[in-house]
Amino acid sequence: xxxxxxxxxxxxxxxxxxxxxxxxxxxxxxxxxxxxxxxxxxxxxxxxxxxxxxxxxxxxxxxxxxxxxxxxxxxxxxxxxxxxxxxxxxxxxxxxxxxxxxxxxxxxxxxxxx
Amino acid sequence: xxxxxxxxxxxxxxxxxxxxxxxxxxxxxxxxxxxxxxxxxxxxxxxxxxxxxxxxxxxxxxxxxxxxxxxxxxxxxxxxxxxxxxxxxxxxxxxxxxxxxxxxxxxxxxx
Numbered sequence: 540x541x542x543x544x545x546x547x548x549x550x551x552x553x554x555x556x557x558x559x560x561x562x563x564x565x566x567x568x569x570x571x572x573x574x575x576x577x578x579x580x581x582x583x584x585x586x587x588x589x590x591x592x593x594x595x596x597x598x599x600x601x602x603x604x605x606x607x608x609x610x611x612x613x614x615x616x617x618x619x620x621x622x623x624x625x626x627x628x629x630x631x632x633x634x635x636x637x638x639x640x641x642x643x644x645x646x647x648x649x650x651x652x653x
Numbered sequence: 654x655x656x657x658x659x660x661x662x663x664x665x666x667x668x669x670x671x672x673x674x675x676x677x678x679x680x681x682x683x684x685x686x687x688x689x690x691x692x693x694x695x696x697x698x699x700x701x702x703x704x705x706x707x708x709x710x711x712x713x714x715x716x717x718x719x720x721x722x723x724x725x726x727x728x729x730x731x732x733x734x735x736x737x738x739x740x741x742x743x744x745x746x747x748x749x750x751x752x753x754x755x756x757x758x759x760x761x762x763x764x
Contacts, residue, residue: 582755
């Protein structure tokens with residue numbers, strides 16, 4: 540079945556360092572890959588997304604890269620700040636039953652220490 | 654624009670009781686979703702809808718029912734609550750199955 544694996548499950552960095560979170564998906568027909576940030580007690584919010592016809596996308600300190608051949612994509616956060624501390628979820632658009640749903644990874648808890 | 658709203662925010666049930674969670678969106682989105690979130694397990698899809706009057710099963714549909722009688726509303730029902738259904742429930746909506754906007758969540762405890 541459709542599956543998204545996300546690593547690491549926890550990540551601790553010093554303020555100013557970079558953080559990288561990696562995801563692997565199983566469905567080679569997936570064509571859309573969003574990343575969500577969820578702060579403690581809050582709802583998940585979309586921070587960046589990428590479509591399968593693009594290899595990389597940047598938005599200020601955040602970037603996402605996609606390797607379709609290897610079926611993996613990564614989130615890169617540069618110059619991390621304490622407010623980046625949250626749980627991050629990757630997702631891939633599922634194709635079974637139509638392109639109607641997202642399959643989420645289990646999440647990465649990022650802690651940025653001052 | 655309220656976006657996606659959910660009621661109630663919190664609820665405590667006893668085993669065997671029933672309840673309905675309401676999700677409403679004002680963005681005129683066709684697609685709506687119900688997820689549950691448990692520690693270490695991410696977001697798991699319960700049921701979803703691709704338009705008014707339609708519903709489909711997700712990854713973990715057992716013990717839940719849904720209805721989409723109006724485009725802006727998506728209801729999640731628990732007919733006979735079990736402790737295993739203790740979780741945080743999120744509703745989401747999207748246009749075209751891509752960018753999903755989430756509601757604030759409902760924290761449900763079943764004793």
